[in-house]
Amino acid sequence: MPNPNPDRVRGHLGEDFLADCSSHGDLVYAVHRRGHRRVLRALRDDPELRFDMLMDLTAADRMHLPQRFERFEVVYELYSLWNGWRLRLKVPVPADDPHLDSIHDVWKAANWAEREAFDMFGIRFDGHPNLKRILCHHEFVGHPLRKDYDRRRGQWCATTETLEDELQLRRAAEHRAHNGQAEPAEALTSERMLVNIGPSHPVSHGTLRVLVELEGETIKHAIPEIGYLHRGFEKSAEKGVWNNVIPYADRLNYVSALSNNVAYVKAVEKLAGVEVPDRCKFIRVILNELSRIMDHCVCNAANIVDVGALTNFWYLFSVRENIYKVLEKLTGARLTNSYTRVGGLARDLYPGFADDVRAVLKESLPYVHDVLTLVKNNRIFQERTVGVSAFSATEALSYGWTGPCLRACGVPLDARKRDGYYFYDQFNFDVPVGEKGDAYDRILVRFEEIFQSVRIIEQALDKLPGGPVDTDRNRFVLPPKQEVYRDIEPLMNHFMLVMFGTPVPPGETYDSFEVPNGELGFYIISDGSGKPYRVRVRPPCFYLYQAYPEIIEGSMVADMAAVLGSLNVVAGELDR
């Protein structure tokens, strides 16, 4: 993954350039807040650089860090789809007047991300259309990710928001779109009906809430509200040592916990400069692909049952149960495995693992084929999904879509192929893409990815190298217990690792990993203390779900379920 030409990027920064903060192979520039909006727009429109995706927008409170410009920093992680380049811009924001220009009109992805930065850090984005809390409840006081907010200070919430304010904004926008020929407000409300769906509703897949305004059965406006499962991942991550975050990472996307495990430790290893042995990489690949199969099975099972085909749910869940049996044997847990460690794995594979996996795949694949036969050319299923919620690739990129949903729009972006980590570039597999980007394409892309994952697993099992699974760097992994009891040095290593955590040097980096849902990124800052200073997750479905109102407006109310399921929004990851 080469970086863009630094001179060309520097040329756009001009007088707003503050510093070159590149490290760990990432190209990073600090930019003054008076011109960051201009710079970002120029980087997007540059015909050579073409940074057409805003992968992530977040902030950090650098209160306790020695090197800083100001207390807060807003971080923009850009991605050039055309070139495969990444670039990070950091905009320092002073604590006494924390505000800067919004870029919601440069990339649509920025809208919710800016709201989150406001919610968590109290940074105001000038010009944002609707800068209000997104994850915390509306009665919350303070900004929880600031370093001076006590982690355990909970605040009760007594009421639920009406979302009236956002509805008015949408109606006003609709009036403007009709060239000011506004119908009287009374006439509008008398013909339309408001329906609140969720957050506890069978189609809501957890805790999503959508307020829809209907005209007949057609959705005129949809206003999603998230945060009903915001359980403080990023704040909790700061309390323990680096390895303590792994169980929390499990519970981000709990349908494919192992993928999250791998993504997190891969980011920490990048920051620490640790290289894991090949055997470890192969095992991580196998587990990631098994998780992908499970995730896609559960997603498609729920999606197909949402449009009324229950049988497939039982079939696809059998696949998941079969894989769980192997994972339970390997990790001791069915759902939340916590199997990886920074610098290795919790333990090596058990003897016979490869045979178990092969047997499970052999047993499970007929189920997937059966379901595909049942639904692929099924007229009822096609009527419910073909052409429903078609989304163009341009829009999807502006919203920061990744993963199967983006590939269903026809963009063959797969970080496994492109970045080639963990020998993914040497495995033989295809990246399926869709044509129209509708619900049908998304479901079929997921089905095809299941078969491709099986191919990867088979190749990885065949070539699985021997040797250790943990890095040989001292103080990163626990030494064998026999040595701890016998020698002083392993004893010291054990003590230091348990008491003071993994020695990750000060610095920061962003690392991405292709999980079933798309690009799961971790932006992590270390202050060298053995504890994470800041762990930011770039959740793929946060950016997917942001486009949800735009997709379903104009569709029928029954399409809501089909579309929501096809996006695979997992609340644990969405709200963190």
Add this chain to the structure above:
Amino acid sequence: MRRSPIAHEPFITTRLGPAIDWARKNSLFPLPFGTACCAIEFMGVVSSQFDVSRFGAEVVRFSPRQADLMIVAGTVVYKMAPILRTIYAQMAEPRWVISMGVCASSGGFYDDYCTLQGIDQIVPVDVYVPGCPPSPELLLDGLLKLQKKIDEQRLLEKP
């Protein structure tokens, strides 16, 4: 002498109270208040491998009006608390609550600014099922414990 038409059928005699208790405990209608990871395991409990219908609780109802057992599966955050409270209030008596998993029971390892530290602060809980998430067998065990509890309530023998 004419014989009764059912005289040749097998029959049992019992008192009305235990018969009602038996019927109540074996026909629970669960309402899954699923928020997080535990909800995925709840789906596993309902699906074919573990099959909760063996214990008469397979008729999952998403409307609180039609359910008598709320299974709170997953983390409940402060933002969700008023909704949990409302849905519990919408359930008709008799009603029971199973708190599935440590998050619902005590907040679990989410000891932070946004997580409710145990749903028993806002709704009464009958059975706590530990685990993060509990294995399907453990939830079934919790269900059996609840059935025992219902059985012991002795509906008609109350003073």
